[in-house]
Amino acid sequence: MEQFHKLPGIGPKTAQRLTYYLVRMPKDEARLLAEAVLAVKERIVFCSQCYNITESNPCVLCADPGRDQARICVVEEAMDVLALERTGAYKGLYHVLHGVISPMNGIGPDDLRIQPLLGRLKGGAVQEIILATNPNLEGEATSMYIHRLISPLGVKVTRPARGLPVGGDLEYADEVTLGRAIEGRQEF
């Protein structure tokens, strides 16, 4: 029960419920679950190119010749790759930083995978870097920092657009979001 409680989003009640469920679970199913948990720890590695989490190295995205090799989208976490992949709108490669510059929480640029990213740009095959860090203070600072490092290399650097979320409410938008949404407006 305590082991479940350690997981993110699991409170004491949920931990109880899960434990009780395990007690009643058929042994075969329990074994599958146990093996899956172990497999995560044993088989999952970081891709040597993009640092995404993967079972094969290089990962399926880096190994896919159909993907646009001239574009790299830089994200904070592996979960962000999944989110972008779900959109189906991006066909390039990724680079996972595994964190964000956050001086107040003791995380500096050296704690992220920024150097390997610069290494990937050396070959000259990459034409565009999309800095898709989170649109908050730390994400912005990280992007500005990476931009500064990349700009001497002459690679085009872009950022995803800022604006109003689908299903959102204009009235509640903060002034930065609303300001950028108006600045970046598009013709109907």
Add this chain to the structure above:
Amino acid sequence: MARPRIYKTQGVVLRQMPLGEADRILTLFTPDMGKLRAVARGVRRTKSRMGGHLEPLTHVSVSVAHGKALDTIAEAETIHSFRGLREDLGRVSRAIYVAELVDGFSAEHSPSPNVYRLLLEALHRLQEPSGSGQLIRYFEVQLLRQSGFGPELLRCVECRSDIEPGDHLFSSAKGGVLCQRCRPQSGEALLPLSLNGMKVLRYLQREEYAKAATLTVPQALGDELERVLGSYTRYVLDRELKSAEFMHLVTPGRSRRATGARRG
């Protein structure tokens, strides 16, 4: 219990920590309650109504509900977003440093309206594109002063005699300048403080922000002041500030000497 369920205040968001799935724990600095830690629910979701209003370095007006362990933010509206700070790496690194200093020097439920005013003014002034002059040094000196650690610059911290004009040594442990006679008695690490350096520090201690903003000093003197104040704040807070390191990293034209001495 007679206390109202929800109270209103304003403050500057100093820092945030993720909590659970979509929440954050925020540290705000308020004029009437000092540092305030509160939970902001759901703010990491894209559609959060409050999210954009509760970014670090935002001046915000909030309604807060009393909670068992931590209070919860019920409503938030931006007073000033300091957008000019966020869009420049050098400026944002200085603002983060300022916020980390306030975080370090302040305590929860210990109001300090002077520090609050100092912080707000610093954030406003750091936005201005015209170089920051000695703003960061001014902020350090004033924050130390308001927190009861103002450096002693008029009398020797050892023998209390008046400081004569000349080059001196600064003792972080004693929080001030040592006169020339007291030098050898002290075994602790001391930093050189030139006569001009001491004059600038005295000036920063008694003047207004506006004066500090226009004050320019030669690079070597700037480095000296940075070393003295950096070492002193580190001594008082008893820790390294990552934001100071980051500020150095992104501020162009910093001499290696200043960075090296900071670590040494």
